[in-house]
Every structure is written in structure tokens, then in C-alpha cells.
Amino acid sequence: MPSPDVELIPATAADADLLAAMHTESWRQTYAGLLPDAYLSREAPDERRAAWRARMLDGADGPLEVTLARVGGQPAGFACLAPQAEPAHGIYLDNLHVLPAFHGHGLGKLLLAHCAQRVATGWPDRPLFLYVLEGNAQAREFYRRLGGTESESFEDEFPGAEGQVSIRRVTWPDVGALRTRLVPRQP
Numbered sequence: 001m002p003s004p005d006v007e008l009i010p011a012t013a014a015d016a017d018l019l020a021a022m023h024t025e026s027w028r029q030t031y032a033g034l035l036p037d038a039y040l041s042r043e044a045p046d047e048r049r050a051a052w053r054a055r056m057l058d059g060a061d062g063p064l065e066v067t068l069a070r071v072g073g074q075p076a077g078f079a080c081l082a083p084q085a086e087p088a089h090g091i092y093l094d095n096l097h098v099l100p101a102f103h104g105h106g107l108g109k110l111l112l113a114h115c116a117q118r119v120a121t122g123w124p125d126r127p128l129f130l131y132v133l134e135g136n137a138q139a140r141e142f143y144r145r146l147g148g149t150e151s152e153s154f155e156d157e158f159p160g161a162e163g164q165v166s167i168r169r170v171t172w173p174d175v176g177a178l179r180t181r182l183v184p185r186q187p
Contacts, residue, residue: 005071005072005073006069006070006071006076006107006110007069007070008067008068008069008110008111008114009067009068009070010065010066010067010068011056011066011067011068011078012056013056013057015056015066015068016049016052016053016055016056016057017049017052017053018068018075019052019056019066019068019078020045020048020049020051020052020053021045021048021049022075022077022078022097022099023048023052023078023095023097024040024044024045024048025099025100026077026097026098026099026100027040027044027048028040028041028044029100030136030138030139031133031136033135034133034135034136034165035158035165036162039159039162044159047159061082061085061094062082062083062084062085063082063083063084064080064081064082064094065080065081065083065118066078066079066080066081066095067079067080067111067114067115069098069102069107069110069111071102071105071107075099076098076099076101076102076107077096077097077098077099077102077107077108077111078095078097078111079093079095079096079097079111079112079114079115080093080094080095080096081093081094081115081118081119082094083122083123086129089127089129089169089171090119090123090126090127090128090129090171090173091119091122091123091126091127091128091129092129092130093112093115093128093129093130094130096108096111096112096115096130098111108142109146109182110182112146112178112182113179113182113183115128116128116172116175116178116179116182117179119175120175120176120179126175127171127172127173127174127175128171128172128175128178129169129170129171129172130143130169130170131156131167131168131169131170132167132168132170133158133165133166133167134153134165134166134167134168135166140168140170143170146172146178146181146182147172147177147178147181148170148171148172148178149170149171149172149173150168150169150170151168151169151170151171152168153166153167153168154166154167154168155167
């Protein structure tokens with residue numbers, strides 16, 4: 001369970017470079033061996049910075065709800081909802097990242113619970129979904145334990161992949177059931 005010094009706050013345009021740095025660090029840890037090392041070490045920082053500046057400063061990719069997690073005042077992770085990205089599938093959880101130093105403390109669950117709450121109140125009766133790399137076994141297991149339903153694997157473009165990679169869509173049709181799994185029961 002997260003410690004009481006965790007805060008979830010809306011990210012602002014001023015956080016664009018911070019989001020990019022956290023995104024890059026998360027990818028370096030998570031996608032080592034899944035994406036080319038040269039991309040992760042040399043290209044990802046500039047590519048992620050350009051992407052997050054475009055999103056946060058210029059409104060690229062439509063309206064977003066980005067939540068920044070801080071632990072003891074230190075940036076620890078973030079989540080990004082893109083509600084209009086793919087309406088046929090539901091509300092898109094475009095990013096869910098926790099920095100490696102904060103793994104194992106429930107921060108990913110806290111961010112996911114926050115996103116589920118936002119979907120439940122902002123878009124009632126809409127499913128929540130995300131995409132995960134086929135080779136990201138740890139994330140796929142995390143989502144399965146939380147009741148996420150995986151699609152069949154399919155090929156898609158991914159930054160730095162030098163072509164297409166195998167991904168899956170993970171969907172929670174019942175966001176209320178997801179919240180129940182994530183929010184600890186009161187004694």
C-alpha cells in the first residue's frame with residue numbers, strides 16, 4: 001500500500017520535460033531487450049521530449065488528462081488518459097509509468113485506480129483500455145491479475161522499433177469491477 005506521503009496531482013504544461021524524462025527512464029528499464037538499445041539510450045530522450053512538449057504545450061493528440069504521482073515531493077510516476085483517442089474501444093489509458101525506484105509499493109495500482117475513478121465519473125459506462133507490448137510479461141501479468149481482458153496479438157508501429165512490434169489491447173469493460181480490485185477494502 002502506498003505511503004501517506006504520496007500525492008496525485010494534475011500535470012501542467014510546465015511538466016512536459018519531466019514527463020518525457022520519466023517516460024524515457026521507464027522505457028529504458030521496461031523495454032530493454034524489447035526495443036533496440038541504441039534507440040533507448042540515444043533517440044528516446046529527444047523523441048519523448050518532443051512528443052510530450054507537443055502534447056502538453058501544443059495540445060497534440062487531443063485532450064489529455066495527465067496525473068503526476070509524487071512520493072515525498074519527488075516525481076515517481078504518471079498516468080495519461082486520452083479520452084477521445086479511440087472512442088470505439090473506450091477510454092484510452094495511453095501511459096502508466098512508475099519509476100523503477102518506486103516499484104513494489106503499490107503506486108501503479110494507485111495510478112490505475114485514479115484513472116478508473118476518472119473514467120467512472122467522467123465517462124460512465126465506458127470501458128478503460130490500454131496497449132501493452134507482447135514481450136512485456138510483467139505488465140501483462142499485472143493487468144491479468146486485475147481482470148484485464150487481452151486481445152489477440154497484432155502488429156503495430158512503435159517508436160524506435162524499426163518496424164512493427166507485437167502488441168495487445170487490454171480492456172476492462174467494467175471499470176467499477178476494476179476499482180473494486182484496486183481499492184483496499186475497509187475493515
